[in-house]
Amino acid sequence: MTVPFVDLSLQHQPLEAKIQEALMTVVRDGDFILGKAVTEFERAFAAASGVKYGVGVSSGTEAIALGLQANGIGVGDEVLIPTNTFIATVIGALRSGAKPVLVDCDPATALIDLEAAAKAITPQTKAIIPVHLYGQMVSPSRLQDFATTHNLLILEDAAQAHLAEREGRKAGTIGQAAAYSFYPSKNLGSLGNGGIVLTDEEAIAQKIRCYRNYGATQKYIHEELGTNSRLDTLQAAILNLKLPHLEGWNRDRNRAARSYDAALASLNQDGITSLHNQSGTGHIYHLYIIRINSSCPLNRDEMQKQLGDRGIQTGIHYPIPCHLQPAYKFLGHQKGDFPHAEKLCQEILSLPMYPGLTEDNIAIVVAALQDIVTFKG
Incomplete structure (x- = not known):
């Protein structure tokens, strides 16, 4: 599916x-x-x-x-x-x-x-x-x-x-x-x-x-x-x-994010974590971001490919931080200037997120992540 x-x-x-x-x-x-x-x-x-x-x-x-x-x-x-x-x-x-x-x-x-x-x-x-x-x-x-x-x-x-x-x-x-x-x-x-x-x-x-x-x-x-x-x-x-309709759509996104959080908790030990929500229900989850860190059997790009092979579309927001974009060399930055952003851009992956995303959809995404990690582990 x-x-x-x-x-x-x-x-x-x-x-x-x-x-x-x-x-x-x-x-x-x-x-x-x-x-x-x-x-x-x-x-x-x-x-x-x-x-x-x-x-x-x-x-x-x-x-x-x-x-x-x-x-x-x-x-x-x-x-x-x-x-x-x-x-x-x-x-x-x-x-x-x-x-x-x-x-x-x-x-x-x-x-x-x-x-x-x-x-x-x-x-x-x-x-x-x-x-x-x-x-x-x-x-x-x-x-x-x-x-x-x-x-x-x-x-x-x-x-x-x-x-x-x-x-x-x-x-x-x-x-x-x-x-x-x-x-x-x-x-x-x-x-x-x-x-x-x-x-x-x-x-x-x-x-x-x-x-x-x-x-x-x-x-x-x-x-x-x-x-x-x-x-x-x-x-x-x-x-x-x-x-x-916006408030209702935002609530639906937050509901989906809470479901993701609960379902993904078991994968934390495998190097898959979500970004910290410091806003409770005030977070409207335009995007739901996970991190594929170094303790995961796969890197982020490999994970994204395998999810895609299973029919699960994902995104990366954003793969290159602004200071490393070719057009903005004139700002005078180089690799290593902003280590947190540079590390994030190698690890973050945006999972499906939109109003109407069902619990079944979320279960499919999480099951795929679990299967990929288990197989590679």
Whole structure:
């Protein structure tokens, strides 16, 4: 039996008629750019996240870039970023004109190591982008203490953390702004690209609205050096339709993760462990990650191949840390600079995770892992 890595049909099929109607409503209205559905979604997602303002943009990458730019971060400024993240976090910082300063991660959670970040601070450091990775938030209390101590702006990268919670706080409520992606496979995904910036500051929201639309405060009046980075009305209509289901989908992911945790416990002695959940039910498990460490009879790549041979699809998030990516040699790093991230990228494996993943699916995945380990052992 094949177990897909992601199965979006489970959420789309029950909504198919409503999706078609939502799309046709936009077509009939003809408001394809910054239409009514965009405004409705901006308000609804901000409210669901406990934040005052939302500004829809074209992608999560643009959300990072414009979020920094609207907060005055640009040329000459340094921004702390974990090297264990998708490259879009780094690209967003570069798009703003700032310099990314990469730091290592906590091996237990894969989240940014704030102690390592403190050692990387210089007089030019103006901001930190904590990545709420895999669906788990960086500790809000520790993050705010860190930012206050070092006088840094916080821009949350919440691209994998839609409605995630920790310490009684939701993603998006910790910093001056937060960036989200609505790539189709996200917990809340569109049918293409899309993103949003959340903020409690009206002035910041107004600046992003201006920047995303050619720097215009009104049509043909361009008061800022802007860009074309708008959330499409068609995508906003889909996101409006999906948003009421998001909390339930997140609970389903957390339920599946708990089942994985229980079933995989017996494999810890064989070198297969999961990342540490420090958030309880607030972890929304965009991805479920295991580590194949050196005490396992197989390495990660061999394990992934054997699972694939058994019809179980997996992923690696991420196989190469940002500081070792060929295009980013100019940042001046080399192998060995960030040992925790480098070790993680050799061991981590993402198992199937999506709303609707059944207990039978999980049992098949775990049984395959057990069989592979037993056979090789």
